[in-house]
Amino acid sequence: xxxxxxxxxxxxxxxxxAEPDDFEAWRERARALVQGGVPPERVSWIEAGxxxxxxxxxxxxxxxxVRAPWVRASRRFVELAESAILHSDPHRxxxxxxxxxxxxxxxxxxxxxxxxxxxxxxxLVRSVRRDMHKMRAFVxxxxxxxxxxxxxxxxxxxxxxHILRANAGFFVRRFAGMRWSILTPRGSxxxxxxxxxxxxxxxxxxxxxxxPDEELWxxxxxxxxxxxxxxxxxxxxxxxxxxxxxxxxTALIPGLVAGAQARESAMVxxxxxxxxxxxxxxxxIDEAIHACRRCPIGLLDNRAVMGEGPRKAALMIVGEQxxxxxxxxxxxxxxxxxxxxxAHLEKAGIARDRAxxxxxxxxxxxxxxxxxxxxxxxxxxxxxxxxxxxxSERAIVRPKLLLALGASAAxxxxxxxxxxxxxxxxxxxxxxxxELWVTVHPSYLLRLRDEAKGEQExxxxxxxxxxxxxxxxxxxG
Amino acid sequence: MLLRVPGLGVRAVDSxxxxxxxRRLRLDDxxxxxxxxxxxxxxxxxxDWRPTLLTDRADLRAxxxxxxxxxxxFAA
Numbered sequence: 001x002x003x004x005x006x007x008x009x010x011x012x013x014x015x016x017x018a019e020p021d022d023f024e025a026w027r028e029r030a031r032a033l034v035q036g037g038v039p040p041e042r043v044s045w046i047e048a049g050x051x052x053x054x055x056x057x058x059x060x061x062x063x064x065x066v067r068a069p070w071v072r073a074s075r076r077f078v079e080l081a082e083s084a085i086l087h088s089d090p091h092r093x094x095x096x097x098x099x100x101x102x103x104x105x106x107x108x109x110x111x112x113x114x115x116x117x118x119x120x121x122x123x124l125v126r127s128v129r130r131d132m133h134k135m136r137a138f139v140x141x142x143x144x145x146x147x148x149x150x151x152x153x154x155x156x157x158x159x160x161x162h163i164l165r166a167n168a169g170f171f172v173r174r175f176a177g178m179r180w181s182i183l184t185p186r187g188s189x190x191x192x193x194x195x196x197x198x199x200x201x202x203x204x205x206x207x208x209x210x211x212p213d214e215e216l217w218x219x220x221x222x223x224x225x226x227x228x229x230x231x232x233x234x235x236x237x238x239x240x241x242x243x244x245x246x247x248x249x250t251a252l253i254p255g256l257v258a259g260a261q262a263r264e265s266a267m268v269x270x271x272x273x274x275x276x277x278x279x280x281x282x283x284x285i286d287e288a289i290h291a292c293r294r295c296p297i298g299l300l301d302n303r304a305v306m307g308e309g310p311r312k313a314a315l316m317i318v319g320e321q322x323x324x325x326x327x328x329x330x331x332x333x334x335x336x337x338x339x340x341x342x343a344h345l346e347k348a349g350i351a352r353d354r355a356x357x358x359x360x361x362x363x364x365x366x367x368x369x370x371x372x373x374x375x376x377x378x379x380x381x382x383x384x385x386x387x388x389x390x391x392s393e394r395a396i397v398r399p400k401l402l403l404a405l406g407a408s409a410a411x412x413x414x415x416x417x418x419x420x421x422x423x424x425x426x427x428x429x430x431x432x433x434x435e436l437w438v439t440v441h442p443s444y445l446l447r448l449r450d451e452a453k454g455e456q457e458x459x460x461x462x463x464x465x466x467x468x469x470x471x472x473x474x475x476x477g
Numbered sequence: 478m479l480l481r482v483p484g485l486g487v488r489a490v491d492s493x494x495x496x497x498x499x500r501r502l503r504l505d506d507x508x509x510x511x512x513x514x515x516x517x518x519x520x521x522x523x524x525d526w527r528p529t530l531l532t533d534r535a536d537l538r539a540x541x542x543x544x545x546x547x548x549x550x551f552a553a
Binding site for chain 2: 106108109111112113114115116119
């Protein structure tokens with residue numbers, strides 16, 4: 001028997017549901033009561049076990065009048081009721097009966113979203129659906145060994161509503177090949193590979209306390225935790241605290257959340273481009289930059305061009321990047337711009353072979369156009385990546401004076417973009433005590449014509465002379 | 478027009494329109510469909526509600542608009 005019915009002396013019909021989630025039993029009783037013309041106010045629905053002595057004088061089931069009109073309910077109501085009956089709210093049977101009763105007069109009742117009962121059933125259905133979803137996500141199985149030596153996976157779960165039976169199909173399909181049990185305070189399910197059996201309510205102590213694989217799972221969980229994307233509110237919304245106590249990984253969460261800030265700032269620090277151990281010789285850098293693929297330029301069809309000059313040069317001249325001819329020759333400043341630079345250096349009295357010449361970016365960046373390779377300026381990000389190599393060279397050569405040709409070289413040395421017009425003609429102090437002078441790149445002079453060219457050449461020459469003077473001062477001092 | 482009422486969003490308006498097919502709404506019906514009935518009240522007429530003097534109050538905005546709040550300048 002799935003439902004009991006009793007007529008109390010005051011005319012109240014009391015229905016006791018044997019199973020809290022048995023929709024068919026409720027449907028059968030409700031149908032009979034509607035046909036019997038019993039209004040919702042006169043029906044009390046109770047769950048089994050709520051009260052013991054009520055049925056001492058049980059009256060038996062009311063038999064519907066065969067001449068009574070057929071009970072009508074929309075398909076939508078049946079679907080909602082099937083789901084809402086799983087809710088743990090003790091008033092759910094009464095709510096459903098009240099709705100069914102009202103549906104007889106108002107068949108379109110469910111289309112009225114402002115109705116109190118319609119809203120309530122919607123809330124129940126949503127809550128049940130969420131609980132079912134959370135059960136699918138948060139059941140954690142632990143391996144246990146059966147008396148016959150086989151492995152059985154046992155999980156302890158505390159659902160909020162009567163969803164165990166409704167969710168059984170999911171677990172049977174999902175874990176068809178394994179033997180498993182899900183224990184809950186309201187009942188248990190046991191799957192042996194072929195047959196699903198129901199068991200009595202269980203306790204937490206009935207499930208195994210842990211298993212060796214859990215450590216692995218915890219380590220996995222900790223490693224996929226991204227401290228930079230910490231959103232505690234969103235996490236708690238998707239993984240409410242009430243489910244935490246039965247999930248092994250949740251013990252890690254407070255520690256992970258607390259350490260997130262420190263880990264994130266450590267990641268930001270490390271993000272300042274750090275490639276590990278710096279090479280200790282120019283030869284080491286030369287070999288390393290040939291293998292460098294840390295920015296897209298390194299992936300083009302080109303080769304790295306190492307700086308050249310005396311290892312203890314007092315002056316380091318930094319250009320932008322190798323050009324087409326430099327890439328072919330494998331030496332810096334041998335193309336058209338290099339020749340312009342040579343001419344001006346000679347005029348200013350700086351010996352090229354006593355200076356160390358290099359580039360802010362070690363590879364030639366270009367776009368192919370037919371047979372030609374057209375120069376492209378490196379991006380700030382690419383310069384910043386290559387800065388590592390430039391700094392390694394500076395650490396070895398230790399020049400007293402640096403001359404940056406163009407904005408890219410200045411960025412490679414300063415780490416930020418500066419305006420050449422604003423900083424040229426005067427020394428800038430660098431962290432290691434050396435001086436930086438900034439001027440234009442000689443290729444800029446190549447692009448100019450007539451008066452502007454003459455003017456810029458004079459300024460370039462003036463910058464070089466200033467550097468030569470300063471170099472002489474430093475050399476004598 | 479309903480969408481122009483402060484406090485009624487798209488979902489609430491859809492629900493109001495659907496419910497009106499069945500009956501005249503009362504104030505507590507509307508309250509069930511909206512987040513805050515206090516914000517909506519001065520601008521609607523329901524079966525059991527008429528905002529007689531409320532709509533013309535000079536401080537209506539002060540009553541309904543969210544209070545501005547000075548945020549902490551030197552929070553850690």
